[in-house]
Amino acid sequence: MRRILWFRRDLRVYDNPLLSLEGEVLPIFIFDKNILDKLPQNDARVTLLFSLVNELKNRLQNMGLDLKIFYSTPKDVFDTLPLENFDEVVASGDYDEYAKERDREISQRIHFRYLNDTYLFKPKEILKKDGTPYLVFTPYYKACLAYIETKGITEEYQRVGQTLYKFNYDVNLSLESMGFEKSKIECDLHLEELDTFFTNIASYAEKRDFINESATSNVSVALRFGVLSIRDLYRRAKESKAGDAYIRQLIFRDFYAYLLFHFPYLAFSNYKGNFNGIANEEKFLRICKAETGVPIVDAGIRELLQTGNMHNRVRMIVASFFTKDLLLPWQWGEAFFAQHLFDFDAASNILSWQWSAGTGIDPQPYFRIFNPYLQSKKFDKDAQYIKKYIPELRDIDAKYIHDESYLLGADITAYPKPIVEHKKAAKIAVESFKYGEYRDV
Ligand SMILES: Cc1cc2nc3c(=O)[nH]c(=O)nc-3n(C[C@H](O)[C@H](O)[C@H](O)COP(=O)(O)OP(=O)(O)OC[C@H]3O[C@@H](n4cnc5c(N)ncnc54)[C@H](O)[C@@H]3O)c2cc1C
Numbered sequence: 370m371r372r373i374l375w376f377r378r379d380l381r382v383y384d385n386p387l388l389s390l391e392g393e394v395l396p397i398f399i400f401d402k403n404i405l406d407k408l409p410q411n412d413a414r415v416t417l418l419f420s421l422v423n424e425l426k427n428r429l430q431n432m433g434l435d436l437k438i439f440y441s442t443p444k445d446v447f448d449t450l451p452l453e454n455f456d457e458v459v460a461s462g463d464y465d466e467y468a469k470e471r472d473r474e475i476s477q478r479i480h481f482r483y484l485n486d487t488y489l490f491k492p493k494e495i496l497k498k499d500g501t502p503y504l505v506f507t508p509y510y511k512a513c514l515a516y517i518e519t520k521g522i523t524e525e526y527q528r529v530g531q532t533l534y535k536f537n538y539d540v541n542l543s544l545e546s547m548g549f550e551k552s553k554i555e556c557d558l559h560l561e562e563l564d565t566f567f568t569n570i571a572s573y574a575e576k577r578d579f580i581n582e583s584a585t586s587n588v589s590v591a592l593r594f595g596v597l598s599i600r601d602l603y604r605r606a607k608e609s610k611a612g613d614a615y616i617r618q619l620i621f622r623d624f625y626a627y628l629l630f631h632f633p634y635l636a637f638s639n640y641k642g643n644f645n646g647i648a649n650e651e652k653f654l655r656i657c658k659a660e661t662g663v664p665i666v667d668a669g670i671r672e673l674l675q676t677g678n679m680h681n682r683v684r685m686i687v688a689s690f691f692t693k694d695l696l697l698p699w700q701w702g703e704a705f706f707a708q709h710l711f712d713f714d715a716a717s718n719i720l721s722w723q724w725s726a727g728t729g730i731d732p733q734p735y736f737r738i739f740n741p742y743l744q745s746k747k748f749d750k751d752a753q754y755i756k757k758y759i760p761e762l763r764d765i766d767a768k769y770i771h772d773e774s775y776l777l778g779a780d781i782t783a784y785p786k787p788i789v790e791h792k793k794a795a796k797i798a799v800e801s802f803k804y805g806e807y808r809d810v
Contacts, residue, residue: 371534373479374398375460379595380421382428382528384599386484387459395455396429398422400440401546403467413552413677414711420546424694429585434533436629438539440547454477454534461486461595464630465715473606488623489523489599490516492630502631504626505610506728514618523600523607532760554677556711559587567612574614578682578752585681586615589712590671591621625636625720628730636719637700639728642735642806646698646726653697655788656690657705662785664688664770665745668758675758677711682748683692688725689739694789696807700742727802735802738795746771759784 370392377398386474387396400418404665426436439446442723457480463472473479485491495512496502503509517523544551566573566586573638576584591597603619606612655661659670669683679687684706691702703722707713723729726736749755752767761784762770769775776787793810800808 370457371395371455373455373458375399375458376422376425377463379461380592381598382432383594384601385528386461386486386524387596388528388531390459390530390531393529393534394434394531394538395450395706397440397450398425398434398436398541399443399446400438401471404472404697405440405547405549408549410548411550411552412712413554413556415547415549416544416552417556417590417711418553419549419729421596426647426691429671431804432528434531437536437538438542439538440542443475447475447478447636455479457482459484461692462491463487464492464626466633466636470634485522487595487599488684489513489603489620490623490627492594492627495627502627502662503624504628506621506731508640509624509627510620512615514621517603523603525600525604526629529606534568537679545744554675556590556677558591560591560596562587567609570606570609570615570625573612577614578748580680580682580749581751588716589717590678593712594723604773622714622717626714626716628720629716632730635723636715636731639726640723640730642728642802642805644735645700646692647696647807648701649695651693653701653789656687656695656697660785660788661690661695661740662756662776663690663694663791664752664759664762664776665741665749668755671758672754673706673709677709679710680754682744683727684721684752686739686741686744688722690741692722692726693738694741694791694794694800696794696798699723736799737753738798740791742771742773742791 370390372390374387374394376387376396379387382388389610405415419547422436422438426438429436458475459482460472462483462485472481490513495509495516503512563586569584573584576582588597588602592599598770599619603616606615606619631721632640656666656670659667659674661667665683666687669679669687672683673679673792688702691697691740692699699722700758703718706718720729724733727735727809745752745755751768752762754772755770756763762783765781769779773791796810797808799810
């Protein structure tokens with residue numbers, strides 16, 4: 370057999386199904402112009418991706434293989450490859466609409482086989498008895514656990530001896546030759562901290578929401594690019610005997626990809642309710658510039674802009690404030706996060722924003738609205754996180770930082786007053802979502 374191994378979201382050699390297939394292989398990676406041409410010159414993800422792809426090339430070369438790296442559209446790359454010399458192309462499944470269409474197009478030219486790698490389960494593996502997809506997480510989760518028990522799908526893929534198909538292509542790509550510059554925002558993949566995380570995994574459930582506890586695994590970026598294997602994380606959590614809460618979150622990630630696969634329209638449209646917020650550029654700019662005057666929200670946005678990351682609890686607070694207090698369309702927030710998150714993943718991002726807006730498939734109701742002040746009081750009690758990102762508040766006592774009436778009344782140098790009064794904004798949101806149109810109170 371002779372195969373093209375198309376690396377995409379699986380940039381590693383360990384536990385990679387692509388490297389478990391015997392025969393002659395041509396490993397490739399495509400910097401996809403269809404995606405890259407829409408990104409700004411200093412996009413931090415491209416800098417990261419460029420270094421990860423080159424690291425993978427080195428590793429493959431150390432194994433006697435190589436990685437041919439292209440900067441083009443997949444269609445043009447497959448036009449230049451001698452497809453008649455290959456039996457098939459293999460790649461890990463990728464389930465957003467663009468990816469599905471891209472792969473469909475290539476599959477018309479050469480036999481195309483998906484190997485499951487990015488997620489634990491294939492989207493059609495876990496279905497209800499009537500053959501339809503699950504809509505609620507808990508029964509899906511239980512079905513997933515049962516499936517693992519019976520099918521053993523979390524085994525490690527062992528590398529086999531593969532020989533390299535000789536293909537004459539030696540273009541030396543650089544970030545600059547693709548029209549990008551090295552980003553100033555560096556991404557830490559947190560791989561060295563993983564052992565410590567698994568040692569302390571028993572406290573994950575209790576501490577994961579506390580912003581300053583560093584109690585989460587920080588693997589989302591490594592998972593996004595496939596530097597870590599999802600099966601390996603599952604195995605490590607399982608071995609620890611105290612990893613159930615963590616495994617649940619890993620399966621949550623699968624669930625979101627599963628929903629987007631089965632209901633692709635969720636990328637743009639609500640599942641429930643027809644109220645979609647009010648377009649308001651001024652409010653949108655205020656939140657994007659971290660100028661809402663609500664400390665936990667502004668701290669989250671600054672963290673995102675400065676680091677390309679945001680703690681999960683803060684993402685939830687920001688998204689609730691965005692869609693409810695500011696009544697902005699969830700799609701705007703989703704696009705803003707997509708632009709800045711290192712771990713941006715279409716499924717997790719879209720479904721999480723729909724969850725926050727109360728418009729998604731999950732049972733989250735529109736009237737569940739986070740109070741950002743109570744949230745920060747609980748999860749950032751001493752305002753350590755807030756003060757880290759908003760030094761303008763460094764000299765203010767934490768208890769005032771969590772106190773809306775203080776912030777509405779005080780004149781704080783270089784920091785704005787809250788853009789809305791939470792209780793009133795929340796009432797307007799509830800009425801508007803209830804009646805499907807803007808309702809003042
Ligand atoms: C509005 C919003 C947008 C989000 N956008 C993204 C995104 O684009 N990409 C992304 O990977 N995650 C997204 N998330 C989910 C979550 O915030 C991140 O996965 C998490 O912060 C990553 O940190 P961690 O690896 O330390 O997580 P841990 O708590 O250590 O969890 C381990 C892994 O489980 C998965 N996971 C955990 N929580 C969730 C969740 N709520 N939903 C889906 N998967 C989860 C992630 O892959 C995560 O890396 C979003 C959440 C919200 C509320």
